[in-house]
Structures are given as structure tokens and as C-alpha cells.
Amino acid sequence: MSDSAPRRDTRGIVDPAGLLSRVRFRRHLPAPELRPYLEHYWLIDWELPEPYASHVVPHPSVNVVFQRYGPLGAPAAGAHASAEVSGIGLGLFTHKLTEAGRVCGIQFRPGGFRPFAPAWPVSTWTGRRVPLTDVFPDATAGAAAVLTPDEDHARVAALDSFLLAHGPAPDPAADHAMELVELVRSDRTVRGTSQLAAASGLSARSLQRLFASHVGVGPKWVILRYRIHEALERAEAAETAGAPDWAALAAELGYSDQAHLVRDFTATIGVPPTAYARGPSVP
Numbered sequence: 583m584s585d586s587a588p589r590r591d592t593r594g595i596v597d598p599a600g601l602l603s604r605v606r607f608r609r610h611l612p613a614p615e616l617r618p619y620l621e622h623y624w625l626i627d628w629e630l631p632e633p634y635a636s637h638v639v640p641h642p643s644v645n646v647v648f649q650r651y652g653p654l655g656a657p658a659a660g661a662h663a664s665a666e667v668s669g670i671g672l673g674l675f676t677h678k679l680t681e682a683g684r685v686c687g688i689q690f691r692p693g694g695f696r697p698f699a700p701a702w703p704v705s706t707w708t709g710r711r712v713p714l715t716d717v718f719p720d721a722t723a724g725a726a727a728v729l730t731p732d733e734d735h736a737r738v739a740a741l742d743s744f745l746l747a748h749g750p751a752p753d754p755a756a757d758h759a760m761e762l763v764e765l766v767r768s769d770r771t772v773r774g775t776s777q778l779a780a781a782s783g784l785s786a787r788s789l790q791r792l793f794a795s796h797v798g799v800g801p802k803w804v805i806l807r808y809r810i811h812e813a814l815e816r817a818e819a820a821e822t823a824g825a826p827d828w829a830a831l832a833a834e835l836g837y838s839d840q841a842h843l844v845r846d847f848t849a850t851i852g853v854p855p856t857a858y859a860r861g862p863s864v865p
Contacts, residue, residue, distance in 0.1 A: 587611070588622035593811045596637035596674070596851060598818065604634050605679070608734060612688075613742040618760075619694035619750055623741050625734060629682045636679060639814060639850055640671035642763065642797060642804045644695035644707060646688040646714065648728040651681070665714035665725040667699075669707030670798045674850060686728050686737050688745065692804065693759030696796045697750035704798035718748055758782070759796035762789075766804055770812075773836030775801045809835045810850050813843060820859035828855060 588609035592598035601607070605628040612620050621643060650663040696704050699717050707717075714721050721744065728740045762782050766772050772781065778801050779789045793801050812835060816826045832843035847855045 591815070593815055594639045594641055596639065596814070601636050604628060604630060610734060610738045612738070613746065616742065616745055616750070619691055619697060621689040621691055623738055624687045624689060625737060626685045627683070628679055630679060633678055633680045636677050638675045639807070639810055640675050641689070642670055642692040642799055642807055644669055644690045644704060644798065648686045648725050649683065650725070650729045651683040663725040663729050665721065666711050667707055667714055667717045669704075669710045672709045674852065684729055686741065688741060691760050692763035693756050693796045696756050697753045698745065698748050700751050700753065703795040705794045708798040755792060756796050759792055762801075763797060763804055766801070767808055770834065770836070773805065806846065809837070810846060813847050813855060814851065814858075817855045817859040825856070825859050
């Protein structure tokens with residue numbers, strides 16, 4: 583990610599055109615001293631005439647999420663605000679949006695959450711969504727401070743203030759974990775745990791321990807998740823770029839054959855890649 587702008591891709595979002603036509607979605611960078619640990623802040627506001635179910639294949643990232651449901655212009659009149667720590671989602675995340683609402687999220691870099699909550703291994707939160715105060719007991723007024731302002735810059739300032747009050751604590755292991763996950767994300771030749779262990783200078787067992795404590799999932803899981811993100815993005819682009827050569831894509835992503843890619847894609851998204859490419863939808 584650039585230090586001057588947040589990333590602009592829609593990787594991981596199922597049917598991004600459908601979602602972005604219904605909500606106001608923005609990304610913002612945090613304060614400079616927080617950028618080594620965060621991907622970005624993400625802000626969503628919506629007012630919908632009818633419900634819409636959004637679907638996301640989660641990144642291997644912890645998120646802190648502030649959310650409010652109810653009239654956007656009147657936070658005290660019928661609106662409900664809450665905040666939570668959302669650990670890495672192991673499956674497809676589905677959320678039904680209705681009427682009006684606002685969400686302000688912090689997406690940490692894989693490995694970047696532990697310096698803000700050093701008392702627990704990140705695997706503690708994997709597959710879980712817990713109240714923010716379970717992790718940050720003094721954050722009792724956090725949701726209102728983040729969600730009340732209408733201006734993006736004020737919400738970003740509130741998110742910066744929240745995080746800077748809670749760290750980050752120096753952690754060389756977190757730095758190493760972030761470097762290794764970025765290697766997996768950017769280098770498609772890293773296709774297995776043994777390759778990553780060799781690149782890391784760690785034994786396979788030490789690599790597993792590092793990922794459990796600082797990423798929240800194992801290295802093999804991270805490799806597979808980024809493969810699915812790539813396949814989903816290729817399937818999404820089929821309408822304009824033409825359907826990909828699925829056998830060639832399977833080989834490029836390190837699958838043993840096309841059938842293996844199809845099985846992983848179908849298990850994660852709910853439909854085969856060829857069906858998704860014809861028109862994004864999930865059961």
C-alpha cells in the first residue's frame with residue numbers, strides 16, 4: 583500500500599458493483615505513525631429503500647468496527663451504536679444492510695493488530711467478534727466519538743485518537759509477521775509453507791507459532807486465502823476482459839489442477855467460478 587493513498591481495489595468483495603451502487607464506501611489513511619500497522623480506515627454510509635445482503639471473503643486481517651444502525655441525521659433518536667473487535671473471518675462474511683446506517687472500520691495489516699493488544703495471541707480472536715471493551719476496557723465512549731461526526735476527516739481523527747491511545751507497543755515479531763504476509767500477497771511463487779519458512783529464516787514450527795501469535799491463522803491458510811481473492815477478482819473481471827483460462831489460472835496460483843481451484847472457490851463463495859463469472863451471486 584502506498585503511504586500517500588489507500589488501495590483502491592475491491593479484492594474480497596463479492597459483487598462489488600452491486601454493493602458500491604448502494605452504499606457510500608471510502609478508504610482513508612491513518613496518521614503516519616500508524617501506517618506501518620494498518621491497511622486503512624474504511625467508512626460506509628447507506629440509506630436503502632430495500633434490504634441488501636453484502637458478501638465479503640475476509641482478508642487475513644483483524645478489524646475494529648464501529649457501527650450504528652438507524653437514522654443517520656439523528657444519532658440519539660432511534661439509532662443504536664456499538665463497537666467490536668472482529669477477528670479474521672474463516673468463511674464468507676454475509677451482512678444484511680437495511681434502512682440506514684453507518685460503519686467506520688479499522689483494517690489492520692495481517693500481523694499488525696498484536697502491538698495494540700499485546701496481552702493475547704491474535705488467534706484468540708480468530709473467527710470471533712467481541713465487544714471492543716473486552717479488548718480495550720477503557721474504550722467505553724469510543725463508538726459515539728467515531729460515529730457522531732458527519733465529516734470524514736473528523737471520523738478519521740477520532741479513529742487516530744483511539745489507536746494512538748492504545749499503542750502501538752514495539753514488537754519485532756509483529757514486524758517480521760507483517761513482512762512475511764506481504765511476501766505471500768505480492769509474490770505468487772510463494773505457494774507453500776516450506777517455501778515461506780525458507781524465506782523467513784525460521785523452522786516450519788517456529789513459523790506456525792509466529793503466525794498463530796501475530797497473524798491469527800496459519801501460513802497455509804493465508805496462502806490459500808490470497809489465491810481465492812485473486813481467483814474472485816479474475817472472475818469478477820470476466821464481463822469486461824473475457825473469461826479467464828481457468829486451468830492456466832489454477833497453475834499460476836499454485837493449484838495442482840483446475841478441479842482443485844474450483845473446489846476451493848465453490849467452498850468459499852458458494853458457486854463455481856464459471857457460474858460467478860456469468861453474474862456475481864451467492865446462494
